[in-house]
Amino acid sequence: MNGAVFGIFGASGCGRGIMPLARQQLIAEWDEAAQLVFVDDAPQADAINGHRILRYDEFLAIPADQRWMAVAIANSRVRETIAGRMAADGILSWSVRSGQGVIMDGVTLGEGALLSPFTCLTSNIRIGRHFHCNLYSYVEHDCVIGDFVTFAPGVQCNGNVWIGDHAYVGAGAIIRQGGGGRPLRIGAGAVIGMGAIVTRDVPAGATVVGNPARPMLERSTDVC
Numbered sequence: 001m002n003g004a005v006f007g008i009f010g011a012s013g014c015g016r017g018i019m020p021l022a023r024q025q026l027i028a029e030w031d032e033a034a035q036l037v038f039v040d041d042a043p044q045a046d047a048i049n050g051h052r053i054l055r056y057d058e059f060l061a062i063p064a065d066q067r068w069m070a071v072a073i074a075n076s077r078v079r080e081t082i083a084g085r086m087a088a089d090g091i092l093s094w095s096v097r098s099g100q101g102v103i104m105d106g107v108t109l110g111e112g113a114l115l116s117p118f119t120c121l122t123s124n125i126r127i128g129r130h131f132h133c134n135l136y137s138y139v140e141h142d143c144v145i146g147d148f149v150t151f152a153p154g155v156q157c158n159g160n161v162w163i164g165d166h167a168y169v170g171a172g173a174i175i176r177q178g179g180g181g182r183p184l185r186i187g188a189g190a191v192i193g194m195g196a197i198v199t200r201d202v203p204a205g206a207t208v209v210g211n212p213a214r215p216m217l218e219r220s221t222d223v224c
Ligand code: UDP
Pocket: 009, 010, 011, 012, 013, 014, 015, 039, 040, 041, 042, 043, 072, 073, 074, 075, 078
């Protein structure tokens, strides 16, 4: 392959949702010669939705200064593993941001973010690496978000909330604004169930569901 090649790692559901945004971004920011491909360890086809799927080792064969990759995998632990592989192999990270999103003032966004359409990051926010902000989610003022955090669609994260690494916030969850001079804290690795209304701190590693959100006694895979 000659010229710049941009890869979307993960040729499954998440990747297929990000690819059209990446295409739009490349048209706006790069010349027409740039290529856009899926990258996957276990391709199920040669191409999908009009884009070739390269195996990771094929992508690695592209000259180092001509390849960029975004990781489109919802599972944050897998995402971290892939990011580690990329760093070890000298693959440059790429962020994909929908043109139909809003980023206000004083936002620090780590590498590898994926911002879906109709997302909004308001002012004075700090966000770590490989953040996934799905359709119609917002992050309000003064939030601090760690690395590898995932927002499913429709998350409403109000002001002055601190979220630890690898937290997962399910579809339609609402997180109350921090108040009284201290942030509302969601600990690392916490899982917020879909539709949960979070009114108080969530400990690291806890799964909370309902309104108001309370810890689940058993871990379930159906809450998100
Ligand atoms: N995958 C991979 N290497 C890994 C883990 C996952 O290539 O170490 C690929 C996997 O083959 C699949 C995609 O990533 O194509 C993940 O798809 P899945 O439907 O599990 O997740 P989603 O797209 O919903 O995040």
